Amino acid sequence: MQLTYVFSELGNGLRRNVSMTIAVIVTIFVSLTLVGMGLLLNAQATKAEQYWGSKLQITVFLCNENSTTANCVNGEATDDQKATIEKTLDSNNEVASWRLQSKQEAYDKWREAYVADDDTESRVYESIRPSDMQESYWVQLKDPEKFLGIKSAVQGLPGVNTVRDLREVLKPIYFWMNVMKWGAIGIAAFLVVAAILQVGNTIRLAAFARRREIGIMRLVGASSLYIQLPFLMESLVAALIGVGLASGALLVFMGVVIYGTLRPTSNIVAWVDWGDGLWAVGLIALLGLALTLIPTLVMTRKYLKV
Incomplete structure (x- = not known):
């Protein structure tokens, strides 16, 4: 050719x-x-x-040493408290599935998103460790409109700091x-x-x-x-x-x-x-x-x- x-x-x-x-x-x-x-x-x-999670999710944050809510008077969430929370999630009809996010996973996500603009923020950024983060349960809902039952069931349990629901946001x-x-x-x-x-x-x-x-x-x-x-x-x-x-x-x-x-x-x-x-x-x-x-x-x- x-x-x-x-x-x-x-x-x-x-x-x-x-x-x-x-x-x-x-x-x-x-x-x-x-x-x-x-x-x-x-x-x-x-x-x-x-x-952040999707509109089908809510996030249950557990207590850590720095938590000050009424459910966290004893500090870090214990294994027994986690077992109770998991049993509540398993038995609730509104829950499709759930997963536990570790402190290390939360820390890695935070570091990926956070950007320090000045020396003060940089010092804060470097001072935070994985142990300062919170473990959390990411709960997948069967129906995004049906979440009040599981939210009310877990938010008062010992070891639960807050329940985040950002669906409307x-x-x-x-x-x-x-x-x-x-x-x-x-x-x-x-x-x-x-x-x-x-x-x-x-x-x-x-x-x-x-x-x-x-x-x-x-x-x-x-x-x-x-x-x-x-x-x-x-x-x-x-x-x-x-x-x-x-x-x-x-x-x-x-x-x-x-x-x-x-x-x-x-x-x-x-x-x-x-x-x-x-x-x-x-x-x-x-x-x-x-x-x-x-x-x-x-x-x-x-x-x-x-």
């Missing part, structure tokens, strides 16, 4: 269809950026639920996060369809412009792959540029908005990190290649027949 011909045809094709190629690149860029934003919002919602937060996530993915889906159609139109115009050369190559016995390769290369170039722009936009968003604004100023939740950003970039890269190369293979089989 003569690669000189392939690259020559690639350059000719890009020059002939420069406006269509730019349109494909822009559509891929916008659609993949929105898909990436949807993936980041989904990762953020997952982190928020891991940190978290409900609008999760609602709008889901709206933004699915809105971004929904708009991206329409743009992905537009990108596929534009790829098809680009291939159709390119095949029409080269119909004489294609006919000659068929007559001399050139293989389908040899004829298709320049078209695939054109689509690959458009995909790589579009993926590169979308990836750059996501990484700029991570650096400026997440790491530059939200993480240093807000400790209310663990924010998405570079690992989540790179995961989103990897997925949109695969999607970008798929939505250009697959339509190109399908369309060339149709339009390159002579």
